[in-house]
Amino acid sequence: MSTDGLFDLPDAPVPPPTTRPAGGSLAGNDHASAPLAVRMRPRTLDELVGQEHLLAPGSPLRQVIDGDQPLTLLLWGPPGTGKTTIASLISRHTNRRFVEISAVSAGVKEVRDVIAGARRALAQSGVETVLFVDEVHRFSKTQQDALLPGVENRWVSLVGASTENPHFSVISPLLSRSLLLTLGSLSDDDVAVLLDRALTEERGLGGEVTLTPAATDHLVRLAGGDGRRVLTYLEAAAGAALAQDRHEVTVEDAALAVDRAAVRYDRQGDQHYDVISAFIKSIRGSDVDAGLHYLARMIEAGEDPRFIARRLMILASEDIGLADPTALPTAVAAAQAVALIGFPEARLTLAQAVIALATAPKSNAVTRAIDAAEADVRAGKAGAVPPALRDAHYSGAKKLGHGHDYLYSHSDPRGVVGQQYAPDDVDGAVYYQPGEHGAEAAIAERLDRIRAILADHARPDDPAVHG
Known part of the structure; x- marks a missing residue:
């Protein structure tokens, strides 16, 4: 790795690692007071539930961690599927500093400060930094641009988490330098595994409560595939039971904790x-x-x-x-x-x-009709308006032949007169082709009769037809 320019920086203290606990690393009272979802965060890749496609031997994520190489990862998936945990595990497995910033609150200055700190740490002690950017899709283009020097020069191993499609929300220079990993919602079985672990493990509830089958089903259903959410619900439901000196969490306790299922929906995503x-x-x-x-x-x-x-x-x-x-x-x-x-x-x-x-009966005839007409216009089939149809309401129009021989439809007992309406280039073109469903079946029969009359451009003898 090139270190050109790294060692001419002014002396400055190397910021201490800001590694966030990845479950089980909190000590004393902090451990007991931390939310259940934090306490149960996986400590190793093998503890990660779901996302088997990312954890298989030889998978890109395994290669990144086992190879211990600088990297840029974009983790795309719904909330509560392990994005933050994966970033923390990368830091743990590769012995790098772990620094987290949120795109919701961090600005360009904060981004540059973090990258400068990572550069100093690398220059002074050789310690590399994992920079985790939560909700990276919320960064503006300018903020994302500020990440590029750190990525390009490998001063940081960037891990960005997004609940939105990075192809729409991440700038191309950053996307092209990143390995994109897609995470899926947890299955019901995955969520049930998380519940069981949280109920039995000492860092969780340590067997203090149990769940009835109905309560388990209720929590799994309401979680919507979100591991963090189901642990939050479990903690609230267990608290409701323990407040009444009960050690079995019922479906009523679960319903008290949350009365509405998680809806997977992002109005901008x-x-x-x-x-x-x-x-x-x-x-x-x-x-x-x-x-x-x-x-x-x-x-x-x-x-x-x-x-x-x-x-x-x-x-x-x-x-x-x-x-x-x-x-x-x-x-x-x-x-x-x-x-x-x-x-x-x-x-x-x-x-x-x-x-x-x-x-209602369905037809896309309107769509096909305007598409076909626009295609002809784009192809240059626009032609001159037939003289009989041109505006004749101004002095001199008749000398130009405008409106001459126009046939007035209402003067014909059929209500339709055979004359040319379309320009020569598209005369006879058929755009609207009614379907056979609903009212269009009747329209099709009438349209056949109308088109037969229009196709006859011969002028009738009755002078009253002329407008």
Whole structure:
């Protein structure tokens, strides 16, 4: 590793390591007073629950730790899945200083100070530093740029944790220098293992309480795959039982600790886009129950009801169109109602709209029609407006032939007159092709008759037709 420029720094004390305890390392009363989730944090990689794909022999994470090389890691996954623990274990296994900063509170100055401290430690004592940046996706571009010198010169081994997709939230120079590891939510079995450990191990509850099967199921279900959350719930439920001199935690104790399941949702992150995508696709697929499920998830997570209503309006035209001409008015009415009444009552309006749109006949003919028309325009098929259709309401227009031989539709008993409306380049092009579902089946029959009349450009003899 190059050390050019490292030793011309002014003398300064090397900051002591700020390693955060990784479970079991707290002493005395501090250990007893620390939250259960902190006390139960894994001390070795083998104690890490879940994420087997990261821990297998020969995996990138194992190679990083066993090889003891400077590294830059981005850990992407939901809360409570082990991102902070992995960073701490890397520090422990490689005997490096562990410094943690939070993107929520740290600014550019704090980032530069930490990197400067790591540079001094490396220059003066050869001690390397693991810099853990929690919620790195919340850093601005300028703040992320401040990390680059430390990464580029290997003054720090950067480990960034993100609950959002780094491809959208991390700058390209930093992303390209990083090994991206994806963590998944813990399975129910993984969560049950954490509960069992916390109940029985001395650093946890040390056998002071037990859980009834119903209480275990309740806590596992409410955890939503979040290990830290389930240990927090367990600690609260155990406290409720012990306060009543009981050593068995019941489902009532668990319900007292938390009355609502964790909702995996970030209004600015992947869950926002994944859930709304599933919501729209469920309604498009006419699965009313799935549509209501995703609606409920968004409501419980605090999604903006106006955003939901806007997406329903788009869907009404994109996926239903004229198969049910009432779809768009229904969606627009729902959006107006949401704006007028807000939550919680607006949940009923949105649910009604979801049910109406999910059970409506489906057609993407409107989408295909405008896509095809735009494709022709982009290809240069724009042509001149036929003279008969040009504006004739100004002096001299008739001398230019504008409006001459225009045929007035209302003067024909059929309500349709055979004349050319489209420019020559696209005359005869067919964009709108109705589907066979709902009202579009009737529209298709009428449209066939209309197009047959329009295709006949011969002028009728009746002079009254001319406008």
